[in-house]
Amino acid sequence: MSAGAHRKQAKNSAFLDVCRRLPTSYTPVWLMRQAGRYLPQYRKVRRRYSFIEMCKTPELAAEVTLQPVDYLGVDAAILFADIMLPLEGMGVEFEFAEGEGPVISEPVKSLKDIRKLRVPEGGESAPYVMETIKIVRERLAGRAPLIGFSGAPFTLASYLIEGGHSRNFIATKRMIYNEPEAFRKLMGKLSDTLSNYLIAQVKAGAQALQVFDSWVGIISPLDYDKFVMPYSKRIFKKLKHLDVPVIHFGADTATLLERMREAGGDVISVDWRIPIDEAWRRIGYDRAIQGNLDPTILFAPIKIIKERVRDILKRAASRPGHIFNLGHGVLPQTPPDNVKAMVDMVHEISARGAE
Amino acid sequence: MSAGAHRKQAKNSAFLDVCRRLPTSYTPVWLMRQAGRYLPQYRKVRRRYSFIEMCKTPELAAEVTLQPVDYLGVDAAILFADIMLPLEGMGVEFEFAEGEGPVISEPVKSLKDIRKLRVPEGGESAPYVMETIKIVRERLAGRAPLIGFSGAPFTLASYLIEGGHSRNFIATKRMIYNEPEAFRKLMGKLSDTLSNYLIAQVKAGAQALQVFDSWVGIISPLDYDKFVMPYSKRIFKKLKHLDVPVIHFGADTATLLERMREAGGDVISVDWRIPIDEAWRRIGYDRAIQGNLDPTILFAPIKIIKERVRDILKRAASRPGHIFNLGHGVLPQTPPDNVKAMVDMVHEISARGAE
Numbered sequence: 217m218s219a220g221a222h223r224k225q226a227k228n229s230a231f232l233d234v235c236r237r238l239p240t241s242y243t244p245v246w247l248m249r250q251a252g253r254y255l256p257q258y259r260k261v262r263r264r265y266s267f268i269e270m271c272k273t274p275e276l277a278a279e280v281t282l283q284p285v286d287y288l289g290v291d292a293a294i295l296f297a298d299i300m301l302p303l304e305g306m307g308v309e310f311e312f313a314e315g316e317g318p319v320i321s322e323p324v325k326s327l328k329d330i331r332k333l334r335v336p337e338g339g340e341s342a343p344y345v346m347e348t349i350k351i352v353r354e355r356l357a358g359r360a361p362l363i364g365f366s367g368a369p370f371t372l373a374s375y376l377i378e379g380g381h382s383r384n385f386i387a388t389k390r391m392i393y394n395e396p397e398a399f400r401k402l403m404g405k406l407s408d409t410l411s412n413y414l415i416a417q418v419k420a421g422a423q424a425l426q427v428f429d430s431w432v433g434i435i436s437p438l439d440y441d442k443f444v445m446p447y448s449k450r451i452f453k454k455l456k457h458l459d460v461p462v463i464h465f466g467a468d469t470a471t472l473l474e475r476m477r478e479a480g481g482d483v484i485s486v487d488w489r490i491p492i493d494e495a496w497r498r499i500g501y502d503r504a505i506q507g508n509l510d511p512t513i514l515f516a517p518i519k520i521i522k523e524r525v526r527d528i529l530k531r532a533a534s535r536p537g538h539i540f541n542l543g544h545g546v547l548p549q550t551p552p553d554n555v556k557a558m559v560d561m562v563h564e565i566s567a568r569g570a571e
Numbered sequence: 572m573s574a575g576a577h578r579k580q581a582k583n584s585a586f587l588d589v590c591r592r593l594p595t596s597y598t599p600v601w602l603m604r605q606a607g608r609y610l611p612q613y614r615k616v617r618r619r620y621s622f623i624e625m626c627k628t629p630e631l632a633a634e635v636t637l638q639p640v641d642y643l644g645v646d647a648a649i650l651f652a653d654i655m656l657p658l659e660g661m662g663v664e665f666e667f668a669e670g671e672g673p674v675i676s677e678p679v680k681s682l683k684d685i686r687k688l689r690v691p692e693g694g695e696s697a698p699y700v701m702e703t704i705k706i707v708r709e710r711l712a713g714r715a716p717l718i719g720f721s722g723a724p725f726t727l728a729s730y731l732i733e734g735g736h737s738r739n740f741i742a743t744k745r746m747i748y749n750e751p752e753a754f755r756k757l758m759g760k761l762s763d764t765l766s767n768y769l770i771a772q773v774k775a776g777a778q779a780l781q782v783f784d785s786w787v788g789i790i791s792p793l794d795y796d797k798f799v800m801p802y803s804k805r806i807f808k809k810l811k812h813l814d815v816p817v818i819h820f821g822a823d824t825a826t827l828l829e830r831m832r833e834a835g836g837d838v839i840s841v842d843w844r845i846p847i848d849e850a851w852r853r854i855g856y857d858r859a860i861q862g863n864l865d866p867t868i869l870f871a872p873i874k875i876i877k878e879r880v881r882d883i884l885k886r887a888a889s890r891p892g893h894i895f896n897l898g899h900g901v902l903p904q905t906p907p908d909n910v911k912a913m914v915d916m917v918h919e920i921s922a923r924g925a926e
Contacts, residue, residue: 386867389870389871393868393870393871393872394870489792489827511739512741512745513744515741515744515745516745547741549741
């Protein structure tokens with residue numbers, strides 16, 4: 217019997233239902249970076265265009281957004297874009313260096329630099345993203361819902377201050393401790409820009425949102441309360457009236473889960489460093505949970521992948537509200553066959569369990 | 572009144588007493604990488620010799636080991652060495668590339684590579700380290716105890732497999748999942764080599780030991796149980812009869828604390844991602860605790876440093892058994908004055924609190 221035959225629920229509703237902790241006939245699954253370098257069909261497009269060209273050309277962005285929906289059979293599409301994009305509308309110049317990620321030409325150093333940053337209205341920070349959303353919605357034609365996204369203020373602030381990827385985030389923390397008012401001003405501007413950007417995505421057709429606080433795991437709980445919480449909270453509050461579910465993502469945040477919950481989000485996403493049942497207990501059962509397979513497990517033999525998928529499903533099965541996902545993005549070298557096999561497993565095992 | 576005047580206990584005993592959870596008249600403090608690049612007197616030596624020359628020349632290694640004892644007034648010296656050193660005795664070739672850390676010429680790829688690794692007896696894996704220990708003990712003349720150290724099997728296995736620093740540890744996890752028996756064999760050989768090496772350090776004069784599992788934080792709790800615990804346990808068991816306190820260090824291990832405790836160590840070291848009182852409660856009060864200031868706080872104004880030092884001391888003050896330390900090593904760009912001020916604060920505030 218095929219995996220599909222097990223499923224009784226329309227793909228378009230399972231993901232959205234589970235975000236609201238409604239019972240579903242199987243566990244929906246999607247993957248961060250499901251549209252990415254590990255997919256040969258993605259690399260085929262990427263060979264002809266730069267990463268930023270792909271982001272800024274709605275036709276191309278829509279094409280790669282849809283690839284994993286068709287190939288993997290995941291339960292949601294996620295917009296192909298980058299968390300850096302809305303910064304351009306704030307007046308920040310950056311480029312994507314091959315293999316290095318974003319590089320900002322003039323990192324933010326002082327209150328003066330921060331004062332110069334604009335807060336774009338609506339979708340004007342990245343209008344092409346709104347166009348991509350419209351095309352994707354049309355082409356999906358109800359096959360799966362579309363998730364929009366943005367970075368969280370802290371993660372984007374750290375990029376702006378460090379100028380790119382960082383190991384110890386010294387410049388960011390130096391600003392936090394030495395110029396807390398400058399840092400707060402930056403967080404405030406980011407928070408407003410990102411709320412506007414996310415609201416515009418929903419208006420364009422995004423049916424759910426994910427806020428990526430990818431680097432917040434380097435912050436101590438004390439600093440989270442003082443320097444992150446108020447600004448993340450502000451975003452989630454503004455998204456509340458939109459009536460789309462919002463996922464709050466963090467990596468390496470096992471000690472921040474209760475705080476992330478307090479900051480907001482209908483779904484909290486957790487990485488592999490904590491068993492998902494323990495994470496859910498700490499977050500509270502009035503929120504849905506997303507996760508938490510280690511992305512490197514996808515390099516393992518199928519037997520091991522199945523063992524781990526089963527373990528997560530078992531730990532999260534006792535109540536509705538679990539979205540299966542990796543703890544972080546699909547790694548570029550991941551074998552695509554294993555990704556596909558994993559998605560099928562989640563569907564099959566969870567449907568059987570639910571019968 | 573000077574910080575020193577507050578202290579009533581001999582420097583040589585406070586650190587060792589607190590490892591055994593005996594009451595002390597102040598909280599002892601030392602810092603990981605206290606002998607390092609942030610110190611001008613260290614850089615002066617380093618300009619004339621390569622890092623590996625410094626490690627392998629007992630006179631030089633002893634000189635820089637002593638620098639922070641004299642300059643900072645810390646309560647323990649830690650051997651100047653590198654966790655890679657004993658690998659040479661196993662037959663592994665590596666070098667330290669400027670700014671990149673260790674680079675292994677032929678990373679371990681298969682069971683065949685692992686079979687070729689030797690397990691050196693006693694101190695033969697790095698005899699010059701034993702010589703350094705003897706010189707340092709002599710020159711310390713009881714001013715402060717000397718901590719010896721090694722890497723933990725997992726952290727060294729990951730270097731051997733990845734060939735150097737890594738971001739996602741794909742090669743390591745690929746071996747764990749695809750060739751678990753090869754990985755176990757590697758962990759077993761490392762565990763024996765490292766126990767021999769640590770026992771030799773104690774015979775040479777080390778008065779305490781720290782086992783650095785610096786990268787274990789990338790492992791899920793499930794994998795820790797299966798692939799790390801048995802081998803770390805084996806080391807701590809062998810060190811038990813030596814009658815020197817052993818510190819078990821990990822970074823980014825907030826979800827592994829109970830497991831690290833079970834693996835062993837008289838003292839568990841925790842980073843800044845978890846409040847120290849919460850960490851101690853989870854570890855259990857029958858162990859001492861070390862930590863947990865964020866190393867980047869040392870870039871903050873003195874007022875903020877004092878706030879954070881006070882907070883940690885307050886959280887850990889209710890029982891004997893706290894060694895003040897950073898959550899990870901001193902960062903190279905740290906202002907030395909701030910480090911010194913922080914050490915003084917720990918002494919002063921804790922002595923006052925204890926009066």
